[in-house]
Amino acid sequence: MAIQLKRIYESKSENDGKRILVDRIWPRGISKEEAGLDEWLKEAAPSPELRKWFEHDPDRFKEFKERYEKELDNDEEKQKAVEKVRSFMKDGKVTLLYAAKDQKHNHAVVLKDYLS
Template sequence: MEIKIKRVYEAPSRQDGKRILVDRLWPRGISKEAGKIDLWLKEISPSNELRKWYDHDIEHWKEFKQRYWKELRSNLEGVRKLKDALDVKIITFLYSSKNLEYNNAIALKEFLDR
């Protein structure tokens, strides 16, 4: 299985496979149909408290990942739902952050790769 990362505002592609939105908040201006979103797993996204603390500050990136992974390890039901969704050859995690290098989709993929 291959997991890709893509900003939800980028045009959908046939090469995306199953498209899973991994943000807690629905992206502004995107409909499920227009975004070709197959599944929204907000329960595996960072908590509101963690999301607000991080606030896309790359100085907090390392600590953000550690805190997020701790949340994931204690979120057995959410992680089970995610693993159940990984049932196809290609998966694309969708996120809405403007930061292409430091976002929860990347942290989630790193968590799964470990």
């Protein structure tokens, strides 16, 4: 039941397992073929309001994490997406893909912790 994170711009690897994009918006500059996705779960991403509030500001990350986890707990669409990822995890390795430049302060980091 391994789960890892990777920027979507990094090369696809045979060690990725199931590749799942967890961004609401398609990443710039990459084609669907290059992405090599198994699934695009837009519903797993933070709400547009929360994403805009956060603005990838590391100083807001702690509060962002709390707000995003609350969304994951309370939003039916997000819960369905989380359950889908968990079902993939039962079958083997899962790689959550995201486009953010900051590899420590982004929603995929929160989602990985939430799923663990």
